[in-house]
Amino acid sequence: MSPSVCIATPGYLSSTPRVVKEADALHEAGMDVRVVHTWGGLERKRKHDRDLLRDKEWTIDTVKWSSDRLDELGTYVRYTTQHRLAQCMPKTTWPATRMAEQVEHRVYPVLARRVAEEPADLYIGHYPAGLAAAAHGAEQHDALLGYDAEDYHVGQQPDNQPRIERTDFIERRYLGRCAHVTAASEGIASALADRYYIDRPLVVHNMFPWAERGNLNGQTKDRNGEALSLYWFSQTIGLNRGLQDAIRAAGLLDTPVQLHFRGALYDEVESELVSLAEESGVAEQLYFYSQVPPDELLSRTAEHDVGLALEQGHTPNRALCVTNKLFYYPLAGLPVAATDVPGQRRLLENHTDFSGLYEPGDVEGLAAVLRRWTDRDALEEAKSRALEMARGAWNWEREQKKLIRSIREIL
Numbered sequence: 274m275s276p277s278v279c280i281a282t283p284g285y286l287s288s289t290p291r292v293v294k295e296a297d298a299l300h301e302a303g304m305d306v307r308v309v310h311t312w313g314g315l316e317r318k319r320k321h322d323r324d325l326l327r328d329k330e331w332t333i334d335t336v337k338w339s340s341d342r343l344d345e346l347g348t349y350v351r352y353t354t355q356h357r358l359a360q361c362m363p364k365t366t367w368p369a370t371r372m373a374e375q376v377e378h379r380v381y382p383v384l385a386r387r388v389a390e391e392p393a394d395l396y397i398g399h400y401p402a403g404l405a406a407a408a409h410g411a412e413q414h415d416a417l418l419g420y421d422a423e424d425y426h427v428g429q430q431p432d433n434q435p436r437i438e439r440t441d442f443i444e445r446r447y448l449g450r451c452a453h454v455t456a457a458s459e460g461i462a463s464a465l466a467d468r469y470y471i472d473r474p475l476v477v478h479n480m481f482p483w484a485e486r487g488n489l490n491g492q493t494k495d496r497n498g499e500a501l502s503l504y505w506f507s508q509t510i511g512l513n514r515g516l517q518d519a520i521r522a523a524g525l526l527d528t529p530v531q532l533h534f535r536g537a538l539y540d541e542v543e544s545e546l547v548s549l550a551e552e553s554g555v556a557e558q559l560y561f562y563s564q565v566p567p568d569e570l571l572s573r574t575a576e577h578d579v580g581l582a583l584e585q586g587h588t589p590n591r592a593l594c595v596t597n598k599l600f601y602y603p604l605a606g607l608p609v610a611a612t613d614v615p616g617q618r619r620l621l622e623n624h625t626d627f628s629g630l631y632e633p634g635d636v637e638g639l640a641a642v643l644r645r646w647t648d649r650d651a652l653e654e655a656k657s658r659a660l661e662m663a664r665g666a667w668n669w670e671r672e673q674k675k676l677i678r679s680i681r682e683i684l
Contacts, residue, residue, distance in 0.1 A: 276684045277305040279393040279410055283378045283402040286310055286333075287321035287567055288508065290597070291423050291457070291479050292399055296331050298673040299680065306331035309388045309406070311380055314339035317564075324566050334387055338380050352380045364438065371405070373442050378402035385409040394684055395419055395453065401426055401443040408447045417683060419453035420444075422474065425461045428589030445469055452683045455676065460593030460616045477676050480600045481571075483668040489572050495562060496576040500529035501647055504577035504607065506570070506598070510536040510546075510561065515583025515612060515633060517549055522639035524553030528647045533577060535562040574605040578656075579646055585633045586614035595620055603627065603663040608655035610642045627659035 278299050282292045292308065300306045312319055312335055326333055338348040359375035367373040374381045381402050388396065388410040396411045397419035398404030404420045411418040427440045448454065448465070454474040456462035466473040496502050503519060510516065516534060523530045532550075538561050550556040565573055574580070580602025586592040595616045602609050611617045613630040621628040629642030646652040 275303055275305050276395070277307070277393040278395045278397060278680070279388060279391065279407070280306065280308045280397045280399065281384065281388045281403040281406040281410070282308070282310045282399040283381070283384060283406075284311060284400070285313075285315070285318040285322055287318060287325050289399060289423070290481075290567065291421065293325065293329075294479075294482070294669055294673070295397070295421065295676065296329070298669075298677055300331045302677045302681070304680075305393075307334060307391060307393065308332070309334040309336070309384065311336040311338065311378075311384060314341050321564075321566050324568065334390075336380055336383050336387055338383075348380065348383065352383060355382065364442075367442055373439050373446075374402065374405040377405070377439055377443060381405065389413040392416070395680065397421060397453070398447075399423060401440050404447050405443055408450065411450070417452045418447065418450050419680075420448060420451050420455075421477075422454070422456040422461055422465055423479070424457070425464050425590040425593050427468070428464070428593070431588050441468075453679060455679070458593060458595040458616050459619055460595075461590075464589070464593055475675065475679050478595060478600065478667075478672055479597050480667050480669045480672045481597075481604050483604070483664060483670055485571055485604065488568055489575055490569075492572060493576050495533055495560065495573055497531055497558075497560070498529075500531050500558070501526075501579065501643070501652070502531050502533060502577040503579050503581055503610075503643070504533045504535075504574060504602075505581040505583065506535035506574065508536055508564070510534050510538045510542055512542055512545060513585060513587065515581075515585050516546060518583055518612075518631075518634065518636055518639050519581055520546065520549050520553050520555060520559070521636040522643060523555045523558070524550075525636065525640040526643060526647065529558070530555065530643070531558040531560065533560045533562065535573070536564060538563070571601070571605055574601065574607065577605075577607060578652060579643065580605070580607040580609050582609055582611035582617060583633075584612050584614050584617060586612065592616065600663070600667050603659035603667055606656050606660040606663075608646060608652070608659050610639060624658075624662065627655045627662065 337345045339345045356379040359372045385406040388406045392414040395417045396407035398407030455477045456474040462474040550559040582598045608627040612633045631638030
């Protein structure tokens with residue numbers, strides 16, 4: 274009989290590719306995999322999930338809650354009410370209840386219940402709410418518990434003391450029970466071990482399958498001409514993402530350049546970035562795009578010349594993390610211009626043939642990195658080196674092996 278694994282996460286799967294890759298890897302390794310997640314009211318995200326999950330062979334269990342759908346309204350009202358009541362409860366109630374978990378995620382109770390509906394040999398949680406839900410399933414079925422730390426969650430909002438205390442409580446409550454803990458970077462692994470006095474988690478980087486390159490469509494939809502094309506993407510285009518550095522640095526270059534930013538964009542953010550681009554003399558070369566389905570993102574990325582990884586390190590998590598971009602750009606064949614923060618430095622400092630580091634805010638430093646690739650021959654060499662790294666080492670086909678090995682050992 275095949276070992277069974279249940280993975281719990283509180284969000285949309287198209288926004289958490291790490292969950293999907295984990296499920297794919299364990300399924301392909303011969304395990305029975307069930308993923309329990311939730312859908313809120315964002316129809317665009319639901320569509321992306323449907324597209325992403327269309328051909329998956331593992332089991333998907335979706336908790337649906339939306340105020341806009343009649344058949345989901347009861348779940349929305351019930352757990353929104355419970356969520357607000359839990360927010361009013363004192364912290365002294367946390368040890369004997371699941372109030373902290375309820376505050377952490379609105380529909381935690383139904384997520385936990387759905388996780389526990391079917392037995393599994395191992396329950397793996399993603400994010401603190403997913404960890405708590407997985408722990409509930411493990412308790413109900415006397416099974417093993419695991420946790421994947423995609424971020425250093427307690428360090429995501431250093432000015433939000435209630436969130437820090439809640440995250441610390443949940444992780445401290447359950448991490449000691451875990452037989453399997455993974456982290457997305459060396460820095461996050463060390464921070465978790467130091468904070469919670471646990472064995473150092475296994476580092477499983479958030480790499481992407483080399484096989485995804487088979488989906489490249491060769492089309493050019495975003496790029497405008499042959500000028501050096503700089504590219505950045507994320508869920509949201511914001512003013513704390515280092516984009517101002519890129520705009521100012523582009524204005525310092527003597528050769529033509531274009532800037533392409535992809536993500537959800539608010540009017541006030543667009544206005545400020547455009548104003549800065551006008552000051553820097555690159556307003557006509559600045560482009561914004563909305564998010565695309567996951568299966569199209571690599572094609573849109575590969576159109577460009579240089580990937581921007583502009584983490585500012587303004588929170589402990591952002592200083593320690595290794596973002597998806599650092600692996601995605603080389604997969605698309607792009608060299609990387611990145612800020613010199615601990616997580617990114619540790620990964621890139623020995624790969625100067627296709628990357629360059631600069632201190633956040635040092636616009637001249639970023640411009641110096643970009644000038645290396647204004648020479649077409651140097652750019653093509655850097656692109657070749659980046660792609661070579663993705664093919665030989667920085668791919669999910671290789672990285673998943675240590676995840677599978679670890680889980681097989683505990684099972």
